[in-house]
Amino acid sequence: MRITNKVIQNNSTSNININKILQDKLNNQMSTEKKIVRPSDDPVVAIRALRLRTNVSQVTQFYEKNIPDAESWLKITEDALTSVSSVLTDMIEQCTKGASEKLTATDRNTILDALTQLRDEVYATGNADYAGRSVFTGYRTETTLKFTTGETLKYSITEQLHNDNLDSITYVKKGVIDTINEVNFNTAPYNAIVEQDVEESTICRMRLAYSSIDDTDKPVIKTYDSTAKSYVEFNAAADTEIISQNADPNPYDVIKKYDDNNAGDKFILVPETGELLMTKSAYEKLMKLKDESSTAVIDEGEIQIEYKKSVWDKDDLRPEHYFACSANPGTADEIKYNADYLKGIHEKQSIEYDVGLNQSIRVNTTADEVFKHSIGRDVDDMIASMQAVIDMEATLGKLEAMQKEYNSGDAEYDVIQKQLDAANKAFTLLKEKNQKLFESGITKMQKHLDDANYATTNCGTRENKLDLIKNRLMSQKTNFETLQSDNENIDLTDVAIQLSGAELTYQAALMSVGKIMQQSLMNYI
Amino acid sequence: MPSQFFGLNIAYTGLLNSNAAINTTANNIANAETEGYSRQQVNSQASEALRVWATYGCAGAGVDTLSIERIHDEFYDSKYWHNNTKAGEYAMKEYYMLQIEDYFKDDSTIEGFTTVFQKMMDGMAEMQKNPASDSTRAQFIGLAGNICEYFRSMANSMEQVQKDANSELKLKIDEINSIASELATINKQINVIELSGSKANELRDNRTLLIDRLSAIVEVDAREYPITDTNDPDRKTGGWQYIVKLSDGMTLVDTDSYNTLTCIARTQDEKANQSDIDGLYDVYWITNLNTGALGDKFNIYNPSIGGEIKGLVQTRDGNNGENFHGTVTSVAGNRVSDPTDKHYGQKKITVSVTADFLKDMDKCKLSNTGGSIVLANEEYYYTDWTYNRDDDGNVTYDIWIDEDKNGAVLTGLKIGKEAEMGKAVSYQGVPYYQQQLNEWVRIFSNAFNSILKDGYTKDGQAGVALFVGDHAVDEEQWLFDGPEYKKYAEGADKLFGPTNDYAVSVNKDDDSYYMLTAKNFNILSAMISDSGLLATKTDAASGTDDYSNVLRLNDMVKNNKVASYRGAATQEFLTCILSDVALNSKNARTFKQNYENIGKSINNQRISISGVDHDEEAMDLIKYQNAYTMASKMIQTLSEIYNRLILETGV
Numbered sequence A: 001m002r003i004t005n006k007v008i009q010n011n012s013t014s015n016i017n018i019n020k021i022l023q024d025k026l027n028n029q030m031s032t033e034k035k036i037v038r039p040s041d042d043p044v045v046a047i048r049a050l051r052l053r054t055n056v057s058q059v060t061q062f063y064e065k066n067i068p069d070a071e072s073w074l075k076i077t078e079d080a081l082t083s084v085s086s087v088l089t090d091m092i093e094q095c096t097k098g099a100s101e102k103l104t105a106t107d108r109n110t111i112l113d114a115l116t117q118l119r120d121e122v123y124a125t126g127n128a129d130y131a132g133r134s135v136f137t138g139y140r141t142e143t144t145l146k147f148t149t150g151e152t153l154k155y156s157i158t159e160q161l162h163n164d165n166l167d168s169i170t171y172v173k174k175g176v177i178d179t180i181n182e183v184n185f186n187t188a189p190y191n192a193i194v195e196q197d198v199e200e201s202t203i204c205r206m207r208l209a210y211s212s213i214d215d216t217d218k219p220v221i222k223t224y225d226s227t228a229k230s231y232v233e234f235n236a237a238a239d240t241e242i243i244s245q246n247a248d249p250n251p252y253d254v255i256k257k258y259d260d261n262n263a264g265d266k267f268i269l270v271p272e273t274g275e276l277l278m279t280k281s282a283y284e285k286l287m288k289l290k291d292e293s294s295t296a297v298i299d300e301g302e303i304q305i306e307y308k309k310s311v312w313d314k315d316d317l318r319p320e321h322y323f324a325c326s327a328n329p330g331t332a333d334e335i336k337y338n339a340d341y342l343k344g345i346h347e348k349q350s351i352e353y354d355v356g357l358n359q360s361i362r363v364n365t366t367a368d369e370v371f372k373h374s375i376g377r378d379v380d381d382m383i384a385s386m387q388a389v390i391d392m393e394a395t396l397g398k399l400e401a402m403q404k405e406y407n408s409g410d411a412e413y414d415v416i417q418k419q420l421d422a423a424n425k426a427f428t429l430l431k432e433k434n435q436k437l438f439e440s441g442i443t444k445m446q447k448h449l450d451d452a453n454y455a456t457t458n459c460g461t462r463e464n465k466l467d468l469i470k471n472r473l474m475s476q477k478t479n480f481e482t483l484q485s486d487n488e489n490i491d492l493t494d495v496a497i498q499l500s501g502a503e504l505t506y507q508a509a510l511m512s513v514g515k516i517m518q519q520s521l522m523n524y525i
Numbered sequence B: 001m002p003s004q005f006f007g008l009n010i011a012y013t014g015l016l017n018s019n020a021a022i023n024t025t026a027n028n029i030a031n032a033e034t035e036g037y038s039r040q041q042v043n044s045q046a047s048e049a050l051r052v053w054a055t056y057g058c059a060g061a062g063v064d065t066l067s068i069e070r071i072h073d074e075f076y077d078s079k080y081w082h083n084n085t086k087a088g089e090y091a092m093k094e095y096y097m098l099q100i101e102d103y104f105k106d107d108s109t110i111e112g113f114t115t116v117f118q119k120m121m122d123g124m125a126e127m128q129k130n131p132a133s134d135s136t137r138a139q140f141i142g143l144a145g146n147i148c149e150y151f152r153s154m155a156n157s158m159e160q161v162q163k164d165a166n167s168e169l170k171l172k173i174d175e176i177n178s179i180a181s182e183l184a185t186i187n188k189q190i191n192v193i194e195l196s197g198s199k200a201n202e203l204r205d206n207r208t209l210l211i212d213r214l215s216a217i218v219e220v221d222a223r224e225y226p227i228t229d230t231n232d233p234d235r236k237t238g239g240w241q242y243i244v245k246l247s248d249g250m251t252l253v254d255t256d257s258y259n260t261l262t263c264i265a266r267t268q269d270e271k272a273n274q275s276d277i278d279g280l281y282d283v284y285w286i287t288n289l290n291t292g293a294l295g296d297k298f299n300i301y302n303p304s305i306g307g308e309i310k311g312l313v314q315t316r317d318g319n320n321g322e323n324f325h326g327t328v329t330s331v332a333g334n335r336v337s338d339p340t341d342k343h344y345g346q347k348k349i350t351v352s353v354t355a356d357f358l359k360d361m362d363k364c365k366l367s368n369t370g371g372s373i374v375l376a377n378e379e380y381y382y383t384d385w386t387y388n389r390d391d392d393g394n395v396t397y398d399i400w401i402d403e404d405k406n407g408a409v410l411t412g413l414k415i416g417k418e419a420e421m422g423k424a425v426s427y428q429g430v431p432y433y434q435q436q437l438n439e440w441v442r443i444f445s446n447a448f449n450s451i452l453k454d455g456y457t458k459d460g461q462a463g464v465a466l467f468v469g470d471h472a473v474d475e476e477q478w479l480f481d482g483p484e485y486k487k488y489a490e491g492a493d494k495l496f497g498p499t500n501d502y503a504v505s506v507n508k509d510d511d512s513y514y515m516l517t518a519k520n521f522n523i524l525s526a527m528i529s530d531s532g533l534l535a536t537k538t539d540a541a542s543g544t545d546d547y548s549n550v551l552r553l554n555d556m557v558k559n560n561k562v563a564s565y566r567g568a569a570t571q572e573f574l575t576c577i578l579s580d581v582a583l584n585s586k587n588a589r590t591f592k593q594n595y596e597n598i599g600k601s602i603n604n605q606r607i608s609i610s611g612v613d614h615d616e617e618a619m620d621l622i623k624y625q626n627a628y629t630m631a632s633k634m635i636q637t638l639s640e641i642y643n644r645l646i647l648e649t650g651v
Helices: A005-032 A043-098 A105-125 A251-260 A280-287 A339-343 A373-403 A411-488 A492-518 B006-030 B074-104 B113-129 B134-195 B201-217 B307-317 B430-454 B525-529 B548-558 B570-610 B614-648
Strands: A151-161 A166-173 A199-207 A220-225 A230-233 A240-242 A267-270 A275-278 A303-312 A324-327 A335-337 A352-356 A359-362 B040-046 B050-054 B057-059 B063-070 B220-228 B236-246 B251-254 B260-265 B281-288 B293-297 B324-331 B347-353 B371-375 B378-389 B395-401 B418-421 B467-470 B487-490 B496-499 B504-507 B521-523 B535-537
Touching: A005 A492, A005 B570, A043 A105, A043 A352, A043 A373, A043 A411, A043 B113, A043 B570, A105 A373, A151 A339, A166 A251, A166 A280, A166 A411, A199 A251, A199 A280, A199 A373, A251 A267, A251 A275, A275 A280, A324 A339, A352 A411, A352 B113, A359 A411, A373 A411, B006 B040, B006 B063, B006 B614, B063 B201, B074 B134, B074 B201, B074 B220, B074 B307, B074 B570, B113 B134, B113 B548, B113 B570, B134 B201, B134 B236, B134 B251, B134 B260, B134 B281, B134 B307, B134 B430, B134 B521, B134 B525, B201 B220, B201 B236, B201 B307, B307 B430, B324 B395, B430 B467, B430 B487, B430 B496, B430 B535, B430 B548, B430 B570, B496 B548, B521 B525, B535 B548, B548 B570
Parallel strands: A240 A267
Antiparallel strands: A151 A303, A151 A324, A166 A199, A199 A275, A220 A230, A220 A303, A267 A275, A324 A335, A352 A359, B040 B063, B050 B057, B220 B236, B236 B251, B260 B281, B281 B293, B324 B347, B324 B418, B347 B395, B371 B378, B371 B418, B378 B395, B378 B504, B467 B521, B487 B496
């Protein structure tokens, strides 16, 4: 082939350019430390880089943001639970004191005050918040666990209870002893009081979650009917009554009378105390209910009680955190809470944080695990019982003082003596009842303490798990970053060697072109 | 016996010949670096010997200088041109693919889709932890807005690429015209010179250069035929007929006459794709240079058109071979006669389609402003269309034709015939990427919005759509409350997934997701000022920190069973599309390099024959200088001989 100067020129230019392209590429790699400048340099590397970058970014989000947030949430929860445990321990101490047989009037008053304060403290702990978000209230972080001020807001509440929520109480019938005074003692009916009037009996009841229930609507009791395949009313509406604690005769006497007369299934709501009294026959029927294991969703043992409550004390727990209920029922503003509960679906409002690829951890503890209504209601029972003892003791003192006004043998003296005998009997019975109640209170409070400790442990376990995940994420992050670097970054030594190779070739090309292009035959003519 | 002065004559021819050769060498050296120059050489031949009737026979009569001719092999020209066409095509593709690649780029220096999307997902993770907080929701909405911004800017970039390719197409067409006119002029000059018997070397070199340029723009077929005497077909007149044809067989240049092309911008109702920019050019032949009357369409979609034009057209109109095509199943007998009907005066036809990309409205790219439709090779114009799907998933389109626009009457004869809109251009050009962008925003928004609409805000209000489309003309937004061609619902396994096995009918003007394109992709304007509108929970009465709907959104993004873009989850958008872009770009670059290398080597072969070599010319210089010196010495010697003979012999 004929090689002309132009051919040499063209080839030289093209060769030098190839060298320059290589140098440019190596230079880019050196100065950016990246294998590729644009995706088309190596599509596989480019696409893998995208995936790895996403992975690193996700893991970083988990490691740097989600895990610390989950940690602080768990920490706050754990702190609150620890203080609940200590309050409950204090309560047990008070119960132990109250169960003692040798108590003076002052002791009783001290125990009463202490219990009242501790009761409020337990629920106040439940209002703990994390950056303004209430921690024990599930998704409803905007509402506190309990009312913080007294409020009037009508709720219709449906409690879902079981036969283990039924219990029986000891009722001391003391008649009108409490209201005797210097003026009326010798008038009817007080002058007829005899020791035999005071008697002790057992009454079956179901304790609702709240006291101060509305006395305007009768509670509706429903149980499961296997033929209708739904919950139907257990009794006729006429068999349910609402009788105030202060009525005469009082509801306990009424239910006792029903029992004595075998009056059938009767229920009486005592609105002030939130007790649903029932006759023994109703009690026995309800006790027979049990869940059939053959049906998964439907609970045949469930007893649904629907009632209304409008007046809320500042220490009442908000019902929406616990029950299927609705605020402002029957109005346009009605808000239905937890309607699914009545369908047998009890999904916990557990807040889970994503802390890894397809890995999440529950950060919250819901109120129903620790802050149960029964804590307050148990304490209420004890307070009421203790109060009754204190009151009766005061009545005794008053009667003794009154008796001193008269001489033995006076008609008045004898009347008062009879009254004193009755009061003494009542006092003994009430004391006995109170002592038993406090004894059982120890067990109940111990149970609540166990719940609180269990929740604390559970919280701690999750913290431990989070630590493990954190460590694993750390290594995952490093792993992804290493992969990313392997994929995208150059090996500097490698490129440096290539670059000096390219430089050498370039020099050689320049030298040879320079030599060849300078000369031609013309130089020698 | 020859004349005593014969020798002087012989020497004279030698002198002339050397003189010509020296001049040619001078010309060669002077043009050593001139582009396209072919070295020339003097053709000489020993003159016809003189019969001198002597015993020794004939006497040589010196040298005839025949011609100065360029040394050139036209075989390499046509090889070069053919290769140059390929090189031109891929150079164009490389140029535009690099731009597209840059737009899709996503690395540590440029924030592309994956980075922006991941930031949105991080925002969603924060929102999942604290859905009740206004600031986390507002942050998420802001980050979602960035995704919209990304798609809008991508749509604008794509339009810019399309616009650039379109303007360059016009430039290239103008260049063809200018080369055609130059060629005609040169042909004429060559004939003038060569009819007189000499060779138009420089003009021929120029002509080759012009075809070199033309071959980069478009595939050409240039041939030269000698003009023969009509009365005596064996006799060549010395003139030449030179014909340049383009790929469609049309003649661009015929010796001294030429044809021109012109670009006519499409009007809005001639758009081929929904996202095409206005004013894309169609190219026509001009039949009469004086009046500018238009002739046939120059088929720029002909796959063998080649060159930069092919690269430009494929970039501008490349739809991966996916254009609307189907079979006409019915043609209305009469025009719509109700003057209140929006289709008044138009004729409805029904076309049934089978291609998957035509059955799926997410992929729809039919023009929303009307366009042309070819029914059995005859072009009509449509104004409106409606997509119909029946229970079995069969899809037909009702299309309203305006017969007045091209004056053709549409009859039932078209039933059973092929219907086609736009051309199938089997390259992944701008329309392809636009369609991919549009498809993603439609799939993503539909799934995202459906989940939001199924949920509740933190205050228990019903959810609203987040991703919507801006109207082109006013401040309103498309909210997609028209017919739904794809519905999302909670499945038996609690998975929020798409269903489209139901009958639906969507008109092009309906407020459906068809209206959503990457260009108008935006977030609901009300959401910017009130982040409380974002539905974060699935139960109206649960608390403000219920994030159950956020979980569903999160799942949707990562789960290709819920929302699937090209079979992958929606977050994989860029990995899907980047492989297209990177591979196309890499291909264009590789092919361009290959053809350039081949071009270089063919050119070297041409140069090897036609190029000027310094050493050769230096040698020629000495050679012809010597010859000249010899010839002049000869004359001097003869002059001395005559002197001897005339003055000193026998005097």
